[in-house]
Amino acid sequence: MDLIPLYVSLKLSIATTAILTVLAAPLAYGLAFLKFPGKSFIEALINLPMALPPTVMGFYLLVIMGPKGVVGRLWESMTGGSLLFTFLGIAAASAVCSLPFALQPMKAAFQKIDRRLLENAYVLGLSRTEAFFRVIIPNSLSGIAAAAILVFLHSMGAFGIILMVGGSVPGETKVAAIAIYEAVESMNYREAGLMSLCLVPVSYIFLLIVNKLNREES
C-alpha cells in the first residue's frame, strides 16, 4: 500500500486544524458577542461552503487562486510561484471549506458563557481582549476541542475541492481520498480497500471523542 497519500492527508488535516483553531476563535467571538450591521449576511457567507457542492466551491477557489484571480496574482507577485497544485494551495482551500465546522461549535461554546462572568472581568479591570484569553477561552475548551476535531475529520475527507484546486500531484496534493478514487478507477480494489480501512477507525474514534466532549459540556 502506498502510504504517501495517507501522509499528505494527515499533514493537510493538521495544517487546516492549526490554521482554523487560531483563525476561527476571534471570528466566533465577533459573531457571538458583537453587534454590527450586516452580521447575518457575513455569517451566511462564512457558512456557504457547508451548503454548496465542494466542486462549486472548488471551482470558485480555482478561479480566485488561479493566475488571473485576485489571490493568485497577489501570491505570484509575492513569491513568484503559483498557488494552484501546491500543498499550501490545498491547505488554504481546505481551511475555507472547513471554516463553518470550526465556527459553529466555538460560537455555541462562547454563547454559553455566563455574561455576568464577563461583566465581572470588566469590573475587575480586564479589557475585552484580556477577558477573551483569560475567561472565554479557558471556559470553552471542550467547544474548541470539538471544533478542532470536526475540522480535522472534514479535511481528512475532503475530495472535490482538493481535486479542483490541487489536482493529484503525488506527495504534494494527492490525498488519501483522491488516491482511493484513482485506485478504484484503475480497478485496484485491494489498494482502495486497505486505504479506506485505515480511515474508518480514525474517524470513528474522533467522533466518539466529540460525543464525550458534548456530554461533558452538558
Place this chain on the structure above:
Amino acid sequence: MALRVCIKKKLNYFDLDINFSCFPEELLAMIGPSGSGKTSIIRMIAGLETPDEGRISYRDEVWFDSSQKIYVAPQKRRLGYVFQDYTLFPHLTLRENAAFATRDLKRADDLLEMFGISHLRDRKPNRVSGGERQRCAICQALARNPRALLLDEPFSALDFMNRRKLREDVKLLRDEMTFPIIYVTHDIQEAFSLADEILPVVEGKIDKGWLQRSISSTPSTGAPAKAAHATWLTLAL
C-alpha cells in the same frame, strides 16, 4: 469626597430617578422591594449600564455625565462589585480567583485568611459551599484595593446561619475599610444591623415612607385600624 449619584433612566415598568451620595467609611444600605431598580442603579455605578441622563462622580473624577458626554468604562472605575449570584471564574481555584485582578498574591492570601477560607484555596468554586463562594467573591473584589465596594444582595442565596455569619464579616469590613460601601438588600434587619445610612428605593425613586410602612405593625388608616380601635373600646367597657 463622596460617591455622588444623580441619574435618570427609563426602565421597562417605571422611570428611575434617583439622587444620593455615599461617603468614605460609610456603609449605605439600599433597600426596597424586589424589582425596584436597585440592581440597575448598582450596574450604572459600575459602568455596566448607562443612565439616560445625569451624573455619577467619585471624589474629583466624573464617571458619567450626560451633558458633557462623559462615560468611563467599568475597567477604569476600579470598583469592587460582588454580584447577587456566584460569579467566580469556574476554571480557577479560590486562590486564583481571589488573585485574579491583582499581582499582590500576599494580599489575596491575607484576605482568604481573614475570611476564613484559606484552607479551601486550592479548590475550584464548584467544590465549596455558597457561603464560601461569596466570601471568595468579596476577597476577589477587595484584593485589587477598590475605590468603592458595591455589594448587590451578596448573601440572598444563602441560608440563615451563613447569612448571619457573613453579615458579621461585612461589619468588620465596614469598620476597617476607608472607602464607601453600597450594600443592596431587601432584608430590613440586615439593613438596620449594617448600615450607617439607609436609602429606601421603591420603583426607582427614594421613598422615605416605605421603611415606616414596612416595619410598623399597627395599621394607621382604613378599615383595619377602625376595627382594631373598636375591639379595644369593647374591652375597655
